[in-house]
Amino acid sequence: MSEPHPSPSAETTPVAETTSVSASTEAPRLVARLRDLFSGGAARSLGLVVALLILVAVGATTAGTRFASVDNLMVILGLAAVVGVAAIGQTFVITSGGIDLSVGSIIGLASVWATTLATQQMAEQYGWWVMVMCGIAVGFGCGLINGILVAYGNVVPFIATLAMMVAARGVAELIAQKRTQIVTVDSFTDVFRGDLLGVPKIAWLMLLIAAVGWFLLARTTFGRRTIAVGGNAEAARLAGIKVKRHVMALYALSGTTAGIAGVMMLARTTAGSSTNGLQYEMDAIAAVVVGGTLLIGGRGSIVGTVLGVLIFTTLTNVFIQNNLDSSVQAVAKGAIIVAAVLLQQRMQRRGVTSAGG
Amino acid sequence: MANGDQGRDERPFLQMRGIVKVFPGARALDGVDLDVVAGEVHCLLGQNGAGKSTLIRVLSGAHQPTEGDVVIDGSPVTIGDPVHALKLGVATMYQELDVVDGLTVAENVYLGHELAGFGVLRRSTARRETARLLERLGHSEISPDTEVGSLPAAGRQIVAMARALSHQARVIVMDEPTAVLDAEEVENLFRVVAEVTAQGIAIIYISHRLEEIRRIGDRITVLKNGATVARNLPVAETPTHELIRLMTGRDLGIVFPERPGVPADAPVLLEAEGLGLEGVFSEVDLTVRSGEIVGLAGLVGSGRSEILETIYGARRSSAGTVRVDGETVRRGSTSAAVAAGMGLAPEERKSQGLILDEPIYRNVTLPSFPRFAHAGVVSETSERAAATRETTAVRLDPPGVTRPVRTLSGGNQQKVMLARWLVQGCRVLLLDEPTRGVDVGARAEIYTLIRRLADAGTAVVVVSSEIPEVLGLADRVLVIADGTVLRSAAAHELTEHDVLDTIMKGSPA
Structure with a gap:
């Protein structure tokens, strides 16, 4: 666009310019540096760790050894693993300024598709990886459709993925005929169930995927493009970045992690069902936001997302171990989300004022 | 006086x-x-x-x-405040009319001063009054119930005028009202203006034509x-x-850098031939040699920015070709343009050019960061080194590349844009309003930088609404109005007077 501000704005521009200059030079260096430190990513993650430790302390004092036992902590990790993997893909999408509402349904569809009679027969014949690849392929396919709709069809992410959320759940129901499909392939359960070094294998898997995700977002060109698109899509486009293609890839990535989460769900529950992963998209989005990723895009934190997932899973566990109503739990979750976002906004605003703009 | x-x-x-x-x-x-x-x-x-x-x-x-x-x-x-102005009888019609597309004509006319009794809208009265106002303007064919979004630009103007009349305006300010109208609509508008002034209302009329x-x-x-x-x-x-x-x-109060002159055998780096964008501009031919600065002079709405953006592929041309160094560049693709060696510093730096909350060095390397990566892993160290080198070259002040770009002044932000294309090593640089929002001191610096880039062999195209800026900076100037190149001449042969004269006389309204 040549004239995005057709109203006579040219003559007012100097105002903004001069104020920003004076404010930034007047601010004392030390204060600015401290502020940088405390509004930085490390400080945010530290805050989340503190919140998690407080939750653990609360759990230990209220529920005693029912909560503070190795077994229970491993249960928490296992539960966190499925949402965690989906939330990592979601982090990329949200960092780019989008949203993926379909991950819960994709988890359900992937778990169903990977446990159909046909898939399991092939898995008996060729090996457990057939089920894994099936789940991943389903997730990738759904994500790719989301991506094409958003990037090339110019459909708003909310709507495109909402449609996929409804449709994928429907397909899962059609395939499963509302029955639960038990995993009968022994090699699959052997590989994914149980512990490794005392920790559930799927929790290891989440950690591995989180590590890859962190590296991808923080250190690679792919991650840099994601942040650039979320920070200012038009600037990225005018700098020669293929924004549409990248956005498509991001949704495909989120679908893929959801597919992996669906397979992990099978390992935990040993059953494919069209109700698997119900409302997981909400848990994933909540964890991403609490973890410090900006919903408007431009900044994302995989470490924060993992901590966010752990906080929510631990909270659920503390409530269960204390035999508290799940409704109370929902209220507490809601309160945490609001508190985290309010805190984020305050930090954000402080960051902006210190910048003078 | x-x-x-x-x-x-x-x-x-x-x-x-x-x-x-x-x-x-x-x-x-x-x-x-x-x-x-x-x-x-x-x-x-x-x-x-x-x-x-x-x-x-x-x-x-x-x-x-x-x-x-x-x-x-x-x-x-x-x-x-604006409400007070209306009470005093002063109504303003901005270029971008502030009518609401989703509402009807009558609702728009009485927007903000709805006719209501006890909080209930008196819709039939509003419709009747609107019809009366439209008749006064000689446009009774517009129905008060039409949704404004479905009206052409001219119709929307009439609605805005009806609104002004509904406020009992005594003076109506019209900012470039004909910029969006075709010849017939202009005639119509003039008739309306005559009607209104005959009723004793004054018009403050702003136009370049x-x-x-x-x-x-x-x-x-x-x-x-x-x-x-x-x-x-x-x-x-x-x-x-x-x-x-x-x-x-x-008086810009600025000394422009000297022009060393472009040798006749300097290679042509940028060529546009018969370039057009449906409904905006057409048949634009442009060649820029290595070391040459070509300026596009024109008023707001003349199509100068669109020409630049179309050359760059930010808009998909509907006709013509763009060549860099003899190679045709795929149209409508900014990544193809960058790959071919072009770079753009857009008009709206903040919304189109920069990621404000990201540090300076990441903004500098926005097009070039893959170059600092091995197997997809970005080396921030070499990235920062390159950014530091080029921001020093453009004299970013104060130095340092880790601050968020948001904290920089307009001049420094423009220097970041220039450093960006220095790192990329582009051969054709397109600059849209390079000194907008830049204070006088930094302006001279930016002019010098642009000239230095040209001296180093870059082909530069500069778009500016400040005619003295184009004349002072460029080697050659194209004068543009209404999407047409009216004149092309060496900058030293033109005066500000000539350019304005060409624009004001030559525009086919």
Whole structure:
């Protein structure tokens, strides 16, 4: 666009310019540096760790050894693993300024598709990886459709993925005929169930995927493009970045992690069902936001997302171990989300004022 | 100060005296006088940056003047806000009309002062009154129930005027009303203007098109550098060259870098042939040699920015080809343009150029960061080193590349954009309004940088609404109006006067 501000704005521009200059030079260096430190990513993650430790302390004092036992902590990790993997893909999408509402349904569809009679027969014949690849392929396919709709069809992410959320759940129901499909392939359960070094294998898997995700977002060109698109899509486009293609890839990535989460769900529950992963998209989005990723895009934190997932899973566990109503739990979750976002906004605003703009 | 106050002995309805508006760091208005009498079309002339926009905003209550008096209907007033302005009888029609597409004509006319009894809208009364106002404007064919979004630009203007009349406006300010209209619609608008002025309402008419002013204007006030340089010139008796003389000669207070001259055998780096964009511009031919700066001079809405963006592929051309170094560049693709060696510093730096919350070095390497990566892993160390090198070259002040770009001044932000394309090593640099929002001190620096880039062999295209800037900086200048190249000449052969003359006479309205 040549004239995005057709109203006579040219003559007012100097105002903004001069104020920003004076404010930034007047601010004392030390204060600015401290502020940088405390509004930085490390400080945010530290805050989340503190919140998690407080939750653990609360759990230990209220529920005693029912909560503070190795077994229970491993249960928490296992539960966190499925949402965690989906939330990592979601982090990329949200960092780019989008949203993926379909991950819960994709988890359900992937778990169903990977446990159909046909898939399991092939898995008996060729090996457990057939089920894994099936789940991943389903997730990738759904994500790719989301991506094409958003990037090339110019459909708003909310709507495109909402449609996929409804449709994928429907397909899962059609395939499963509302029955639960038990995993009968022994090699699959052997590989994914149980512990490794005392920790559930799927929790290891989440950690591995989180590590890859962190590296991808923080250190690679792919991650840099994601942040650039979320920070200012038009600037990225005018700098020669293929924004549409990248956005498509991001949704495909989120679908893929959801597919992996669906397979992990099978390992935990040993059953494919069209109700698997119900409302997981909400848990994933909540964890991403609490973890410090900006919903408007431009900044994302995989470490924060993992901590966010752990906080929510631990909270659920503390409530269960204390035999508290799940409704109370929902209220507490809601309160945490609001508190985290309010805190984020305050930090954000402080960051902006210190910048003078 | 010229004064041609003959023929009209009425006391002015609106009088502005010595209006000054100071923004932090800028004196936007520096002594504006304006007299408007009932029933006249009073034209406001002046170049971009002369202060017309600020003056309108003062008049509409959007800005409060720092000094000066406004007298309406004989009594001194302070226009507190836009609602107050309407109460005083001053209505403003901005270029981007503030009508709401989703509402009907009647709802738009009474927007903000709805006819209601006990909180219930009196819709039939509003419809009837709207129909009456439309009839007064000679446009009874527009139904009050039509959704405004479905009306053409001309119809929306009529709605905006009806709204002004519904406020019992005595003065209507029209900012470039014909910019979006075709010839027939312009005729129609002039008829409406005649109707309205016959009813004793005054129009303050802003346009760059001299022939329009000649047709409907009564008197002219000329602004330059935020001050009135001539007022109440009778349209019929003031020759064009006199008007242009009054408008020109703005002093930028800047010495431009010397032009070393482009050797005739310098290779052509950028070529556009028969380039067109449906409905915006057509048949644009352009060649830029290595080491040459070509300026595109034109007013807002002339198509100059669109030409630049189309060359760059940010808009998909509907005709013609662009070649860099002899190779045709795929149209409508910015990544193809960057790969071919082009770089763009867009007009709106903040919204189109920079990621404000990201550090300087990441903004510098936005197009080039893959170059600092091995197997997809970015080496921030070498990235920072490159950014530091080039930001030093453009004299970013203070130095350092880790601060968020948001904290920088306009001049420094533009330097970041230049450093970006230095790191990328582009051979064709397209600059849209390179000194917008940049203070005077930094401007000279940026001109020097641009010239140095050219001296190093880059082909540069500069778009600017400041004619002296284009003339001072460029080697060759294309004068553009209404999407057509009217003239192409060496910069030293042109004067500001020539350019304005070409634009104002040559535009086929």
